[in-house]
Amino acid sequence: MKSFLIFCIAFLYAALLASFPMEGVMDRDNYLEMARVSPLILARHLGQGIHSLLANEPVWLAINSALGLMFADTVVVRIIVFFSAFSVAYLLLRHNPKNFFWLILVLIFPHVMKNFIVHIRQGLAIALFMIGWFSVGNKKRLFFIGISPFVHSSFFIIIAILLGGWVLKKIKAAPDIKLLLYLFVSLSLALLVTQLASLIGARQADTTAMMDEATSGIGFLFWSAILVILLLQGRRFLHQYTVATGVLIFYLASYFFTPIAGRVFESGILLVLLAVLATTGWRRIAVLTILLAFNAALMLVKYTQPLMGYSAS
Numbered sequence: 001m002k003s004f005l006i007f008c009i010a011f012l013y014a015a016l017l018a019s020f021p022m023e024g025v026m027d028r029d030n031y032l033e034m035a036r037v038s039p040l041i042l043a044r045h046l047g048q049g050i051h052s053l054l055a056n057e058p059v060w061l062a063i064n065s066a067l068g069l070m071f072a073d074t075v076v077v078r079i080i081v082f083f084s085a086f087s088v089a090y091l092l093l094r095h096n097p098k099n100f101f102w103l104i105l106v107l108i109f110p111h112v113m114k115n116f117i118v119h120i121r122q123g124l125a126i127a128l129f130m131i132g133w134f135s136v137g138n139k140k141r142l143f144f145i146g147i148s149p150f151v152h153s154s155f156f157i158i159i160a161i162l163l164g165g166w167v168l169k170k171i172k173a174a175p176d177i178k179l180l181l182y183l184f185v186s187l188s189l190a191l192l193v194t195q196l197a198s199l200i201g202a203r204q205a206d207t208t209a210m211m212d213e214a215t216s217g218i219g220f221l222f223w224s225a226i227l228v229i230l231l232l233q234g235r236r237f238l239h240q241y242t243v244a245t246g247v248l249i250f251y252l253a254s255y256f257f258t259p260i261a262g263r264v265f266e267s268g269i270l271l272v273l274l275a276v277l278a279t280t281g282w283r284r285i286a287v288l289t290i291l292l293a294f295n296a297a298l299m300l301v302k303y304t305q306p307l308m309g310y311s312a313s
Helices: 002-018 028-047 050-055 058-070 073-095 097-107 110-117 120-133 138-150 154-170 175-200 204-210 218-232 235-240 242-254 260-277 281-302
Strands: none
Touching: 002 073, 002 097, 002 110, 028 050, 028 058, 028 073, 058 073, 058 120, 058 138, 073 097, 073 110, 073 120, 073 260, 097 110, 097 260, 097 281, 110 120, 110 260, 110 281, 120 138, 120 154, 120 260, 138 154, 154 175, 154 242, 154 260, 175 242, 218 235, 218 242, 218 260, 218 281, 235 242, 242 260, 260 281
């Protein structure tokens, strides 16, 4: 009965997001066009060499190409949104039932919903990554996590953080050493990410350099408070949630250096929120209070706007 209830909630959540209007939503026109022209983009990158193909999200283009052969562009977009939202909702609720109520709130947080409604490509990559994250078999786990950066390139950095955490666990590094290493590597990536993208011919080389996103500092202060509380949870907790801590450190270390920091953080935000829900004692009360207050304020602002704040205008 519980599994059926989770299935129904995930299905309803996905259906609501997939039914969003096709007109007036940010980036929606681009995704509709992608469903039509992906075969041409694939062919162009292949003509420029295998390195260009691999650097420009070939799995995303292949999925759009395959679906575009069978369905109209609007249907392709709805299928992708539904699959992404359903997969993430079902996996989170099924694998963490004791936090059922909190996970329902997580699913409607603006930072989470945006990845399914606006950043559709990123939402699909998150879904594939989470399928791998919760998989039991190593082959299945490696496959789904491994293809996620070929849907959205931000997952190259998420996987780098994942591998870094694995190495640090193997060498049994102390928590303070882990934090220093993550900080150093994060700053290095933040300063070099545009050059690296240009070197391999990724399309983000130009878009990342051109983005000039205003940083008010509110997000930095909020997530810094979250990180401090997670660090106070203790050594065993940090060992178990090394990747989530690494994602937070990367975001905060690169916050003022590159706008790609926010996109990477959005890709790993579910791992951070799962770590938040695993806190105990006064730390759990403190972190959930801060999280609820911050997101309640965002929701009040966002959801009173046209199209829940996701309007293109």
